[in-house]
Amino acid sequence: MLKRERLLKIVDIVNKQGIITVNDIIHELNVSDMTIRRDLDELDKAGKLVRIHGGAQSITHAMDQELSHVEKLDVQVEEKTQIAALAASIVNDRDTVFLGPGTTIELLARHLLHKKIRIITNSYPVFEILTQSDTAEIMLIGGDFRKNTGTFVGPLVNSSLQKLNFTKAFISANGVHNEEISTYSIEEGEAHQIALNNSRSKYLLVDHTKFNREDFYVFYNLHDMDYLITDDKIRSDVQAHYEQYVEMQLPQKA
Amino acid sequence: MLKRERLLKIVDIVNKQGIITVNDIIHELNVSDMTIRRDLDELDKAGKLVRIHGGAQSITHAMDQELSHVEKLDVQVEEKTQIAALAASIVNDRDTVFLGPGTTIELLARHLLHKKIRIITNSYPVFEILTQSDTAEIMLIGGDFRKNTGTFVGPLVNSSLQKLNFTKAFISANGVHNEEISTYSIEEGEAHQIALNNSRSKYLLVDHTKFNREDFYVFYNLHDMDYLITDDKIRSDVQAHYEQYVEMQLPQKA
DNA sequence: ATATAAATAAACAAATACAAACACATGATT
DNA sequence: AATCATGTGTTTGTATTTGTTTATTTATAT
Numbered sequence: 377m378l379k380r381e382r383l384l385k386i387v388d389i390v391n392k393q394g395i396i397t398v399n400d401i402i403h404e405l406n407v408s409d410m411t412i413r414r415d416l417d418e419l420d421k422a423g424k425l426v427r428i429h430g431g432a433q434s435i436t437h438a439m440d441q442e443l444s445h446v447e448k449l450d451v452q453v454e455e456k457t458q459i460a461a462l463a464a465s466i467v468n469d470r471d472t473v474f475l476g477p478g479t480t481i482e483l484l485a486r487h488l489l490h491k492k493i494r495i496i497t498n499s500y501p502v503f504e505i506l507t508q509s510d511t512a513e514i515m516l517i518g519g520d521f522r523k524n525t526g527t528f529v530g531p532l533v534n535s536s537l538q539k540l541n542f543t544k545a546f547i548s549a550n551g552v553h554n555e556e557i558s559t560y561s562i563e564e565g566e567a568h569q570i571a572l573n574n575s576r577s578k579y580l581l582v583d584h585t586k587f588n589r590e591d592f593y594v595f596y597n598l599h600d601m602d603y604l605i606t607d608d609k610i611r612s613d614v615q616a617h618y619e620q621y622v623e624m625q626l627p628q629k630a
Numbered sequence: 631m632l633k634r635e636r637l638l639k640i641v642d643i644v645n646k647q648g649i650i651t652v653n654d655i656i657h658e659l660n661v662s663d664m665t666i667r668r669d670l671d672e673l674d675k676a677g678k679l680v681r682i683h684g685g686a687q688s689i690t691h692a693m694d695q696e697l698s699h700v701e702k703l704d705v706q707v708e709e710k711t712q713i714a715a716l717a718a719s720i721v722n723d724r725d726t727v728f729l730g731p732g733t734t735i736e737l738l739a740r741h742l743l744h745k746k747i748r749i750i751t752n753s754y755p756v757f758e759i760l761t762q763s764d765t766a767e768i769m770l771i772g773g774d775f776r777k778n779t780g781t782f783v784g785p786l787v788n789s790s791l792q793k794l795n796f797t798k799a800f801i802s803a804n805g806v807h808n809e810e811i812s813t814y815s816i817e818e819g820e821a822h823q824i825a826l827n828n829s830r831s832k833y834l835l836v837d838h839t840k841f842n843r844e845d846f847y848v849f850y851n852l853h854d855m856d857y858l859i860t861d862d863k864i865r866s867d868v869q870a871h872y873e874q875y876v877e878m879q880l881p882q883k884a
Numbered sequence: 885a886t887a888t889a890a891a892t893a894a895a896c897a898a899a900t901a902c903a904a905a906c907a908c909a910t911g912a913t914t
Numbered sequence: 915a916a917t918c919a920t921g922t923g924t925t926t927g928t929a930t931t932t933g934t935t936t937a938t939t940t941a942t943a944t
Binding site for chain 2: 384387498507514515518523533535536539
Binding site for chain 4: 633661662663664665668683684
């Protein structure tokens with residue numbers, strides 16, 4: 377039997393069974409254990425299956441288990457969920473909404489799937505979520521793709537954003553320090569800035585850990601924001617301090 | 631036995647069996663192993679089969695591994711695979727390539743994953759495939775999203791494309807009728823047109839079923855294309871007719 | 885936590901497949 | 915007839931694949 381034939385068979389079996397042991401395959405195909413192991417490693421590297429100790433899983437099977445895990449990888453999920461829900465309640469039908477990148481905004485996007493609105497974003501994950509909607513009109517601002525953050529940036533993004541006006545813009549940030557709102561990359565900050573300038577109402581979505589922290593590039597002034605939405609774990613003195621700059625919105629304390 | 635005769639026989643056997651070893655063919659045809667290997671290499675280069683260690687696979691058999699189930703539902707997959715393979719061989723490292731929408735182009739994108747090139751596209755499926763590459767630099771031209779075709783269109787796309795120049799542009803179409811190349815939507819056609827105008831070399835990728843068919847919007851003239859790549863199922867009189875307009879490229883007939 | 889068994893990785897050896905170079909044969913071209 | 919291109923087989927060295935052996939790591943049960 378050809379090697380390729382064997383590999384195909386293994387993938388078939390794994391896809392059918394979901395999960396399989398090395399010994400299962402040995403009995404099925406009559407080759408040595410090391411060959412199977414080498415096959416599984418190769419198929420794993422090729423993305424055809426997921427190698428596990430003692431055998432392998434099909435891609436879908438592995439994803440089922442990991443999905444909850446991945447979602448938990450993010451920090452402050454609970455707080456961000458709160459923020460997203462509150463922000464979503466502000467969006468009305470017929471709004472033209474800009475959504476920036478970031479996990480908080482992704483959670484917000486999930487809430488907007490069934491609204492009759494127009495959504496513009498430069499974030500690939502946000503866009504992916506929005507493609508599931510059948511009521512919202514979606515526009516992705518494309519340009520250079522930053523694979524690590526899943527964001528589109530650069531001159532093409534900036535010049536496209538210049539041409540558009542929004543009723544509401546939702547932006548997240550890495551740091552809020554007095555009046556300064558900052559993020560880790562100049563290019564992303566520039567896009568944020570343009571989107572905010574062209575929006576009637578400007579919303580900053582940050583969880584409580586972002587306050588009194590600075591990041592590399594300052595892209596906006598808190599004075600010029602209309603609302604800041606955060607979670608209820610914020611310290612009251614911090615909240616009091618920042619209320620001099622901008623109107624803050626928090627979910628009801630339970 | 632003539633060489634041509636032997637090659638045809640090999641293709642026949644492979645297509646019937648799906649997968650075959652070099653030794654199988656030796657016993658069947660009574661020639662030396664090296665001759666068979668040379669034959670298989672030749673047939674592989676011509677896109678008639680896929681060479682693997684120890685033997686060969688038929689095109690369809692090889693696709694079973696690479697293509698998702700949805701993609702297999704597409705019509706003329708085999709022809710489009712041929713076209714995509716041929717087109718991919720034209721792309722060199724350091725090219726700046728534009729890829730339009732369409733399943734043929736999606737197949738082409740798979741072939742480009744490991745090249746050191748810059749790729750620009752306005753097709754979401756193409757972009758999704760390309761995100762798997764770690765050698766290619768990717769740019770998605772964003773704008774209004776057409777969910778049914780997965781394509782970005784509209785003024786934002788057009789003005790972005792105006793700013794970019796490509797070394798090679800690969801475009802598909804729904805109909806080719808004499809000099810007229812047509813597609814089903816004005817907006818997509820406009821984007822095609824701009825991309826082609828800004829490309830040094832212009833390639834039209836259409837399978838044989840698209841000839842002498844018209845669609846709604848004529849977006850380009852065959853005269854202004856540099857190359858037309860199609861499959862070998864095209865009728866020779868049709869081929870002869872269209873060769874007056876443009877240089878045609880077909881995979882080698884065995 | 886420690887001991888035990890299972891699974892794995894690494895190194896090696898044998899078999900098989902392969903690629904390149906060469907030589908010979910055939911048939912076409914001049 | 916001499917020359918050339920093409921196709922084929924042979925030889926030789928290389929690369930790939932596979933199984934075996936030996937450590938090492940990982941899982942599991944006490």
